Amino acid sequence: MIPYGRQSISEEDIQAVVDTLKSDFLTQGPAVPAFEKALATYCNVPHAVATNSATSALHIACLALDVKAGDRVWTSSISFVASGNCALYCGATVDFVDVEPDTGLMSVKALAAKLQQAAANNTLPKVLIPVHLAGHSCAMQQISTLCRPYGIRIIEDASHAIGGSYLQHKIGSCQFSDITVFSFHPVKIITTAEGGMALTKDLTLAARMQLLRSHGITRNPEDMTEVSHGPWYYQQVELGLNYRMTDLQAALGLSQLKRLDTFVAKRLAAVARYRSLLQNLPLDLPEECPAGQSAWHLYIIKLHDENRRLAVFEALRNAGIGVNVHYIPIHTQPYYQQLGFQWGDLPQAEDFYSRIISLPLYADLTAEQQHQVASALQDACKE
Numbered sequence: 001m002i003p004y005g006r007q008s009i010s011e012e013d014i015q016a017v018v019d020t021l022k023s024d025f026l027t028q029g030p031a032v033p034a035f036e037k038a039l040a041t042y043c044n045v046p047h048a049v050a051t052n053s054a055t056s057a058l059h060i061a062c063l064a065l066d067v068k069a070g071d072r073v074w075t076s077s078i079s080f081v082a083s084g085n086c087a088l089y090c091g092a093t094v095d096f097v098d099v100e101p102d103t104g105l106m107s108v109k110a111l112a113a114k115l116q117q118a119a120a121n122n123t124l125p126k127v128l129i130p131v132h133l134a135g136h137s138c139a140m141q142q143i144s145t146l147c148r149p150y151g152i153r154i155i156e157d158a159s160h161a162i163g164g165s166y167l168q169h170k171i172g173s174c175q176f177s178d179i180t181v182f183s184f185h186p187v188k189i190i191t192t193a194e195g196g197m198a199l200t201k202d203l204t205l206a207a208r209m210q211l212l213r214s215h216g217i218t219r220n221p222e223d224m225t226e227v228s229h230g231p232w233y234y235q236q237v238e239l240g241l242n243y244r245m246t247d248l249q250a251a252l253g254l255s256q257l258k259r260l261d262t263f264v265a266k267r268l269a270a271v272a273r274y275r276s277l278l279q280n281l282p283l284d285l286p287e288e289c290p291a292g293q294s295a296w297h298l299y300i301i302k303l304h305d306e307n308r309r310l311a312v313f314e315a316l317r318n319a320g321i322g323v324n325v326h327y328i329p330i331h332t333q334p335y336y337q338q339l340g341f342q343w344g345d346l347p348q349a350e351d352f353y354s355r356i357i358s359l360p361l362y363a364d365l366t367a368e369q370q371h372q373v374a375s376a377l378q379d380a381c382k383e
C-alpha cells in the first residue's frame with residue numbers, strides 16, 4: 001500500500017536520537033531549547049515553546065489567551081477535531097466559520113458575515129483559530145483585519161504548514177496572529193514522532209505557555225510569591241499540565257529541521273508531477289495559494305460528482321493506494337452533535353467533505369509511485 005503520508009528518516013536522524021539516548025538527559029535537557037531556538041530562527045519569531053503534541057500546544061495557547069468558561073472560540077470545521085477540542089478543554093464553547101468551496105480554508109466572506117451577526121447579538125468570540133489546511137495559508141491579512149476591531153485574538157493552526165510562507169513571511173512568524181501552532185506527527189512535514197510547537201512574538205504569552213506546559217511550576221524567583229527557600233525551591237503558581245517534549249523528540253526535530261526546505265521542495269516537485277499526470281479527469285486539482293507558498297502537507301482532489309467519491313475511494317484502496325479523507329467536518333462528529341451541531345449547519349464544509357480524497361503525498365514519494373496513483377485514479381474515474 002502506498003500510504004497517503006509518511007515520515008522520512010535519515011541515518012543522521014537516527015544518530016541524533018542515539019546520541020541523545022547516550023547523553024545525560026532524555027528529557028528536560030539541552031535538545032528542547034536548541035530545537036525551540038532553531039525553529040524560532042527559521043520562522044523569524046522571537047519565542048517558541050515545544051510541546052508533546054500540537055493538541056497540547058493548541059490547549060496551552062488557548063489557556064495563555066485566557067480562554068475559559070463563558071468564552072467563545074471559532075475555528076474551521078474542515079480540520080482535525082483537535083482544532084475545536086482545545087477550546088472545549090478550557091470550558092469555552094466552539095463554533096465554526098464555513099469554508100471556501102475550492103480550498104476548504106476558512107472563508108473570509110463567511111467570517112465577515114458571522115462577525116457582523118455576532119457583534120449585533122453580543123456573541124463575539126474571544127479567539128479565532130484559522131486552520132492552514134493541507135499546508136495552504138488562510139487569508140491571514142484579511143482575517144486579522146476583520147478580527148482586530150473586536151479585539152479577537154488569533155491562533156493559527158499551522159499543524160500542516162511548517163515550511164510554507166504567506167506574503168513573504170514564513171508561516172510561524174505570527175505576522176497576523178498572536179500564536180502559531182505546528183504539529184510534528186509522522187505524517188506532517190517534519191516529525192518528532194509526537195510533538196508540537198507554539199510560536200509567538202509576545203514574551204508574556206511565551207512565558208505563560210512555558211509555565212502551563214510544565215504543571216504551572218516556576219523556578220524563577222521573580223515569579224514566586226515568597227522568597228526562595230534555597231536552590232531546590234520551586235513554586236506551582238497556577239494549574240498547568242505535563243505537556244513537555246522529550247529531548248529524544250527534540251533531537252529528532254532538530255535533525256529533521258535541517259531538511260525542512262528539501263522536504264517542501266520535494267513535495268512541490270511531486271505536486272507538479274501530479275498536475276501533469278492528472279489532466280482531464282472529472283475532478284478539481286488543488287491550487288497553490290496565490291499569496292504564499294504552501295508546504296503541501298496534503299494533496300486533496302475534489303470530485304465533480306459527489307456520488308462517485310465512495311466508489312473512487314474504494315477502487316484506489318483496492319489498487320493499493322492508501323488514500324484518505326481530510327476531513328470529516330468536526331461539527332458532524334457525534335460528540336459535537338451532542339453539543340447542538342447538526343448536518344446542514346455548514347453547507348460549504350459539508351459539500352467539500354462529500355467530494356474530497358487525499359492522494360499520497362510525502363517527501364520520499366517516487367515518480368513511479370505517482371504514476372501508479374495516477375493510473376489507478378484514471379481507471380477509478382472510468383469505472
Ligand SMILES: Cc1ncc(COP(=O)(O)O)c(C=O)c1O
Binds near residue numbers: 053082183185
Ligand atoms: C489541523 C490539525 N490540528 C491539530 C492537529 C493535532 O496534532 P497532534 O497530532 O500533533 O496533536 C492535527 C493533527 O493531525 C491537525 O491536522
